[in-house]
Amino acid sequence: MSAGEALARVVREEHGRIVGALVRRYGDVDLAEDAVAEALEVAWQKWPVDGVPPNPGAWLTTTAHRRALDRLRRESTRTGREREATAMLDTPAEPLGVVDDDRLRLFFMCCHPSLALEARVALTLRLVAGLSVAEIAAGFLTEERAMAQRITRAKRKIHDARIPFRVPEREDLPARLAGVLAALYLAFNEGYLSVGAESGSRPDLADEAIRLTRQLVAMLPAEPEAQGLLALMLLTRARDDARVVDGRLVPLDEQDRSRWDPERLAEGRLLVRALLEIGHPGPYQVQAAIGAAHTDAEVPWAEVVALYDLLLTLAPSPVVRLNRALALAHTEGPEAALVLVEDLDLTSYHPWHVARAHLLHLLGRDAESRAALEAALALDPTPLERAHLERLRATRGPGSAP
Structure with missing residues (x-):
């Protein structure tokens, strides 16, 4: 693997984790993003000459921490912050809390209830999922400039209000769940319907969103909306091989159903049936039910219209x-x-x-x-x-x- 390929891979897999770790240490989103960007620039210069390090993610994390400290040293009011930050590097990491998965933990950390829901979702997609402002704006159906301003305002509020990026406790989870679900949903959509990929999709991002949603369902088995989101993702991803054939986009009603993934399809439909029996519908569950209806040999259109009527009452x-x-x-x-x-x-x-x-x-x-x-x-x-x-x-x- 070339240095360029290794760097692209580590950015895809580790960027959000590294930025989140720096935000957690220094409490400054801009500082964290800038430090990681500088670390990537150093890697771009050194790796082709010195070779790719054995653990690229750890190398970038260490380099980004050093860059953050360098920036703090250059500030006129640095003394206290530098001493505090340096002390942090020498202390044991705090307990991981109730969220076992590193990346899912960052989703919960970023979805702080002090921020407006759209702001916390946008910030999570930027910091953890690593989406561009253009990709986030497309997910929100808004202009790129307006989304950039929204993210900037969220960062400023975090800085000015000193909102802590700490490991969430179990009592933190309910207030943050809606933001986490929305961020996972939009990350999946960007993976499935990518605005930034020539192929029209980023399977790695879609599959990572599914993996994290599985973790969420395992952690919160009594949350039907998490199960609904997982079902929706599985039913959508099941059609992926039929959606693009020979480089051409194929509409749903023209797709070759033999190309659909039977395992994802079966799991998604099973989840929908179980949720219907529970009888406490939410927006993701209803969307999943609509997706399941579209997988029937003959789509029950009257049922689909009724499901959309229900969805309009839940999330118009x-x-x-x-x-x-x-x-x-x-x-x-x-x-x-x-x-x-x-x-x-x-x-x-x-x-x-x-x-x-x-x-x-x-x-x-x-x-x-x-x-x-x-x-x-x-x-x-x-x-x-x-x-x-x-x-x-x-x-x-x-x-x-x-």
């Missing part, structure tokens, strides 16, 4: 309304669905334009459908989505069959 959003309208097209027709879609304020969301294009095509209005596809293409979809939309557009040009 324009995106849920959009997906409900698309399901409704199968029970009440595309014209009724189009009325609902047109009423949504989602013009900056490219799937809204894709949904309009689909419904307009079903109604034989291909000129308008083509215009909707062009509007979707103007909103910078992923490379795989772009190629798929361009192929659809080509079938709806002048003279093409409706």
Whole structure:
């Protein structure tokens, strides 16, 4: 493995852990991120010459700690902080607490209830999952600049309010669970529908989100929403091999079901059935039930619409309304669905334009459908989505069959 490959791997696998460790030691998010960035720069310069160290993660951690201390020494008010930080390096690590997994522990540490839910989720995705600001913004359906400002404000609040990044105790977990679940969900989505990968996915990130959610379910077996999230991830990931074939994106209703992963499918469906018996639905459980319905040989569309109605009572959003309208097209027709879609304020969301294009095509209005596809293409979809939309557009040009 080359130095560049080793560095890319350690960034992917260790970046969040190292940043989290520095935040925990020094209580300063910016200091931690800057120190890790400087350590990576040193590695980029030294590893090709000196060789990759036996334990790259430990090497980066030590180097980042030294860089953080160097920065503290340069500060005019450094004396107390430097002495405290240096003393920390010489003391035994504090107990790991009730969360056994290193990375999951960092999710709980970052999801501090003093921060607004969206801020703690965004910060967790940045610090622990290592997502870029652009990737986080895409997950929140917001502009990159606005997301960067949100993350900056969260860091400032942590600094100004001296919010402690400490190992969570069991009594801390309930207040932090919603943020952890949301962060895991968005990390999985970025892995499955990556905005930053030519292949359209980052399987390592999706699988890591599944692994961490399994750990969460094992740790909190009485939390049905954690089980619902795991079921949702498994049912979604089960379709991965059929979603992209020969470099082309394949819509769900056109996928070769023999390519679906039977083990993930069976586990996800089993979890959904068990949760339905419990009868305490939450948003992730309902989304998982919708995913399970889509795996039936004949999709029960009336049931899917009813599930979306329930989801709207639990977690209303324009995106849920959009997906409900698309399901409704199968029970009440595309014209009724189009009325609902047109009423949504989602013009900056490219799937809204894709949904309009689909419904307009079903109604034989291909000129308008083509215009909707062009509007979707103007909103910078992923490379795989772009190629798929361009192929659809080509079938709806002048003279093409409706």
